[in-house]
Amino acid sequence: MNTNPEKTAATEAATHQVLTFVLGEETYGVDILRVQEIRGWSAVTKIPNSPPHVLGVLNLRGSIVPIVDLRKRFNLAQAEYTAVTVIIVLTVRSEAGRRDFGVVVDGVSDVVDVDAAAVKPTPDLGSRAATDHIRGLVSIAERMVVLLDIDRLIGSQIVEPLESDAAAQAA
Amino acid sequence: MSAPRDRSSAATIGPTAVIKPDSVLRLPAQCTIRDAAQLLGRLLLHIEQSSPVYIDAAQVERVDTAALQLLVAFLSDRKSEQRAVVWLDVSDAMLRAARGLGLAAALALAPG
Amino acid sequence: MGIDLAQFHEAFFEESFEALESMEAALLKLDIGAPDAEVINTVFRVAHSIKGGAGMFNFADIASFTHTLETLLDGVRAGRTHLTTGVLDLLLKSVDVMRELLRAAQGKASFDPQRVADLQFDLEVAVAKNEPPTAGAPATEAAIEAAAPAAAPAEPHSPLWRISVKPLENMLSRGNEPLALFAALAEHGELRVQAFVDEVPALAAIDPHRCYLRWQLELRSGASEQQIAEAFEWVEGDCDYRITRAGSAAAPAAPAIPAPPPPARPAAKADAAPGASTGDAGSIRVSVGKIDELINTVGEVVITQSMLAQLGALVEGPSAERLRSGLAQLERNVRELHESVMRVRMLPIGFAFSRFPRLVRDVAQRLGKQIELKLTGEQTELDKTVLERIGDPLVHLVRNSIDHGIEKPEERLEAGKPPAGTVHLEAFHRGSAIIIEVSDDGRGLDCDKILAKARSRGLVGPAETPSEEAIFELIFLPGFSTADQATDLSGRGVGMDVVRRNIKSLGGKIDIRSARGRGSRFTISLPLTLAIVDGQSVCVGDETYIVPLVSIVESLQVKASGVNRLSNAGEVISFRGDYLPLLRLHELFGVEPRSRAVHDGLVVVVEGDGQRVGLFVDDLRGQQQVVIKSLETNYGQVPGVSGATILGDGSVALILDVPGLIRSTSRREAA
Numbered sequence: 001m002n003t004n005p006e007k008t009a010a011t012e013a014a015t016h017q018v019l020t021f022v023l024g025e026e027t028y029g030v031d032i033l034r035v036q037e038i039r040g041w042s043a044v045t046k047i048p049n050s051p052p053h054v055l056g057v058l059n060l061r062g063s064i065v066p067i068v069d070l071r072k073r074f075n076l077a078q079a080e081y082t083a084v085t086v087i088i089v090l091t092v093r094s095e096a097g098r099r100d101f102g103v104v105v106d107g108v109s110d111v112v113d114v115d116a117a118a119v120k121p122t123p124d125l126g127s128r129a130a131t132d133h134i135r136g137l138v139s140i141a142e143r144m145v146v147l148l149d150i151d152r153l154i155g156s157q158i159v160e161p162l163e164s165d166a167a168a169q170a171a
Numbered sequence: 172m173s174a175p176r177d178r179s180s181a182a183t184i185g186p187t188a189v190i191k192p193d194s195v196l197r198l199p200a201q202c203t204i205r206d207a208a209q210l211l212g213r214l215l216l217h218i219e220q221s222s223p224v225y226i227d228a229a230q231v232e233r234v235d236t237a238a239l240q241l242l243v244a245f246l247s248d249r250k251s252e253q254r255a256v257v258w259l260d261v262s263d264a265m266l267r268a269a270r271g272l273g274l275a276a277a278l279a280l281a282p283g
Numbered sequence: 284m285g286i287d288l289a290q291f292h293e294a295f296f297e298e299s300f301e302a303l304e305s306m307e308a309a310l311l312k313l314d315i316g317a318p319d320a321e322v323i324n325t326v327f328r329v330a331h332s333i334k335g336g337a338g339m340f341n342f343a344d345i346a347s348f349t350h351t352l353e354t355l356l357d358g359v360r361a362g363r364t365h366l367t368t369g370v371l372d373l374l375l376k377s378v379d380v381m382r383e384l385l386r387a388a389q390g391k392a393s394f395d396p397q398r399v400a401d402l403q404f405d406l407e408v409a410v411a412k413n414e415p416p417t418a419g420a421p422a423t424e425a426a427i428e429a430a431a432p433a434a435a436p437a438e439p440h441s442p443l444w445r446i447s448v449k450p451l452e453n454m455l456s457r458g459n460e461p462l463a464l465f466a467a468l469a470e471h472g473e474l475r476v477q478a479f480v481d482e483v484p485a486l487a488a489i490d491p492h493r494c495y496l497r498w499q500l501e502l503r504s505g506a507s508e509q510q511i512a513e514a515f516e517w518v519e520g521d522c523d524y525r526i527t528r529a530g531s532a533a534a535p536a537a538p539a540i541p542a543p544p545p546p547a548r549p550a551a552k553a554d555a556a557p558g559a560s561t562g563d564a565g566s567i568r569v570s571v572g573k574i575d576e577l578i579n580t581v582g583e584v585v586i587t588q589s590m591l592a593q594l595g596a597l598v599e600g601p602s603a604e605r606l607r608s609g610l611a612q613l614e615r616n617v618r619e620l621h622e623s624v625m626r627v628r629m630l631p632i633g634f635a636f637s638r639f640p641r642l643v644r645d646v647a648q649r650l651g652k653q654i655e656l657k658l659t660g661e662q663t664e665l666d667k668t669v670l671e672r673i674g675d676p677l678v679h680l681v682r683n684s685i686d687h688g689i690e691k692p693e694e695r696l697e698a699g700k701p702p703a704g705t706v707h708l709e710a711f712h713r714g715s716a717i718i719i720e721v722s723d724d725g726r727g728l729d730c731d732k733i734l735a736k737a738r739s740r741g742l743v744g745p746a747e748t749p750s751e752e753a754i755f756e757l758i759f760l761p762g763f764s765t766a767d768q769a770t771d772l773s774g775r776g777v778g779m780d781v782v783r784r785n786i787k788s789l790g791g792k793i794d795i796r797s798a799r800g801r802g803s804r805f806t807i808s809l810p811l812t813l814a815i816v817d818g819q820s821v822c823v824g825d826e827t828y829i830v831p832l833v834s835i836v837e838s839l840q841v842k843a844s845g846v847n848r849l850s851n852a853g854e855v856i857s858f859r860g861d862y863l864p865l866l867r868l869h870e871l872f873g874v875e876p877r878s879r880a881v882h883d884g885l886v887v888v889v890e891g892d893g894q895r896v897g898l899f900v901d902d903l904r905g906q907q908q909v910v911i912k913s914l915e916t917n918y919g920q921v922p923g924v925s926g927a928t929i930l931g932d933g934s935v936a937l938i939l940d941v942p943g944l945i946r947s948t949s950r951r952e953a954a
């Protein structure tokens with residue numbers, strides 16, 4: 001029943017499993033229980049006039065699923081899509097209901113157990129919008145892993161870019 | 172956009188190199204009661220694995236109740252330990268059998 | 284002008300009080316030991332119709348309370364909640380509270396909010412108490428899934444057989460495969476398979492050769508019990524089974540399928556309404572979810588069929604011709620299958636018409652007019668979703684006819700007409716569309732008045748002199764009718780623009796014909812089904828788009844000289860003596876075309892909203908039926924696109940929203 005992301009985060013078990021993936025120089029993590037499927041890259045159908053980070057849509061066993069390019073979403077340099085490019089299909093829950101979407105990442109690295117106590121809060125970078133989708137930071141094997149809150153990253157606004165993007169575009 | 176445009180690559184390509192090979196459980200073409208004991212052994216090897224188990228069922232051509240029953244038990248055990256099982260690719264034969272036995276939901280193969 | 288909202292309130296109150304009386308009477312009749320299903324249904328319908336009315340008139344307290352009550356009643360109806368003296372007491376108290384709430388809403392009395400809240404709480408407790416424990420072991424939750432494709436088409440009226448199958452320990456090891464057994468059963472009709480996995484032990488404790496699963500099957504088949512039992516001959520001794528014929532539709536053993544709520548209408552009239560014969564032995568009640576599941580599956584079949592057709596066209600050799608004729612047969616069968624399945628969702632429009640006699644009588648009385656209501660074609664069937672969403676636009680149109688169209692008796696006599704005006708609601712099929720007409724023999728639309736009003740609102744410039752047709756169109760503009768009609772039924776100032784928008788959202792259109800002094804006719808045209816369209820594939824660069832065939836006028840090649848550039852109005856092409864705006868799909872959608880030169884590609888002339896434009900595309904591909912998939916489920920609305928579909932090769936193609944594209948050009952031109 002409870003769809004409040006803050007509450008679910010707070011009531012989670014002391015450790016949970018996180019799927020980590022690489023984007024450029026950085027490693028990100030998402031809750032493994034939100035991962036629906038991992039699949040290879042295949043050509044997408046473009047959506048007219050979509051925000052730049054939405055690459056298009058794919059047919060995922062009969063339903064139409066939007067594919068988001070996290071590099072564009074995080075304003076990282078572009079990479080080529082190749083046969084080893086990976087799409088992670090994730091599920092978000094929002095007031096609007098359940099939505100599935102895929103994110104394009106450079107590669108999936110591993111699944112790690114994350115101790116809730118080891119998660120550091122995100123440093124204040126001045127703009128709330130820039131860090132709102134980050135649940136925290138955790139150090140794994142001396143690498144910093146950025147834990148994403150995918151409900152906030154995508155939530156009900158796949159179509160509308162987040163504030164930071166809008167600002168970046170306006171600038 | 173730099174996306175490759177080749178429509179022929181539209182099908183899912185199998186497990187990717189970035190997933191560690193030892194965490195992928197590749198089901199053989201024949202998954203039947205004849206080899207059920209062997210399948211059980213392989214599943215047991217993965218049951219305690221803390222990282223997700225990726226099941227690649229793309230090659231499955233024939234699967235029967237005995238094999239699916241083992242997978243039901245495997246998924247249910249993993250689920251009760253909060254450990255993930257991720258389907259990488261599933262053949263039509265596998266889907267047909269799971270649906271025909273009313274097991275698609277129990278196997279997390281139900282659409283949507 | 285305009286009418287008083289209160290008169291509709293009054294009708295609602297009157298109806299609700301009547302309905303409460305019948306609810307109370309029904310409750311008092313109820314036998315705790317053996318509650319009559321029909322009486323419970325009556326009570327449920329009352330609650331449902333009051334809820335609907337309260338929602339429509341924004342009586343939030345009543346709507347919220349009746350919603351809780353309805354939930355409890357639904358539980359009683361489905362057998363989840365037992366009808367105890369306590370529950371009956373709650374229901375009777377609810378009648379009293381609803382009376383209080385209604386009187387308070389009428390402004391005739393006040394109500395005790397605490398008492399209402401307490402009772403609502405008690406109702407909620409009663410609902411919760413009898414809900415089955417949903418938090419139980421997830422392993423016991425088994426899904427009902429469609430079995431292997433049924434070989435024999437089951438007559439919709441075939442009996443339903445329930446078969447429980449419990450394999451003995453050694454069934455599997457003796458080579459008896461349940462899949463084969465189910466496939467044999469599916470040959471008799473439509474089979475649904477529900478597996479129970481609760482006895483499957485932990486992996487470490489499992490015997491891989493033993494069967495721990497059990498099944499509950501539902502077979503809809505005209506076969507005899509003996510024929511069905513034959514399928515079990517092979518497994519005799521390896522498996523326990525029991526075949527029972529499910530009783531009538533209301534069999535108490537039926538799994539708790541939430542019944543679709545009956546259409547909102549006053550219970551008092553329930554028996555008179557068309558299609559209300561709930562005891563009809565030849566029908567069963569099926570949840571809408573199951574039907575939609577079926578429709579989805581048929582949609583997948585359509586996709587597979589079109590994939591096969593594509594492949595079939597490529598095959599060569601001695602058998603190619605036979606393959607193609609087989610595929611053509613398949614296409615016909617699939618089309619028929621789709622049509623029959625969609626027909627399951629169809630309901631007679633009488634459900635939407637049934638509220639009008641009362642409404643017309645009441646409004647006419649209030650306004651001092653004499654009106655005869657004629658209803659024709661009540662048996663015309665249309666999709667359930669369309670039916671639910673067409674009600675409000677129709678109410679609006681009928682109300683308009685009475686209010687603005689029909690004159691007072693004296694005025695009519697002076698004009699040489701009978702004193703009683705006629706409002707005619709008519710439904711019929713035309714081609715693959717449903718036509719609903721609302722006509723009256725009143726004074727007709729007053730062009731001068733409409734034009735004056737449009738000028739005063741700045742919708743038409745002082746120098747413009749639009750045609751009569753264009754003037755009629757003005758009443759659909761947002762901002763035309765709202766200011767004057769704050770007295771609208773819903774109280775939110777809904778105007779004709781909303782009526783048109785609602786109809787458009789269903790893929791339909793509305794046209795007006797009117798003659799001064801003789802009357803008006805509003806014609807609504809709606810698609811028969813929503814899920815599949817006949818489409819023309821077009822390509823632009825690497826992308827494929829689907830243009831619905833209904834909106835295509837013609838496709839043609841245009842010479843470079845055939846394109847004219849008008850100053851700041853974009854490009855136009857000449858077509859049958861008209862100049863049509865040329866829309867370059869590649870520009871609109873931001874894709875790289877094969878060529879920007881018009882003579883290299885094709886122009887598809889499309890029509891929507893009575894306007895035509897030329898769509899410039901690279902090339903045409905085949906025509907095919909496509910299944911409409913929503914883009915909004917996971918993504919959102921896309922301007923110019925009505926949905927998506929999956930092509931034979933598994934890729935996704937977008938379906939163009941032609942009226943939307945045309946609107947976007949007129950905006951561009953206006954800008």
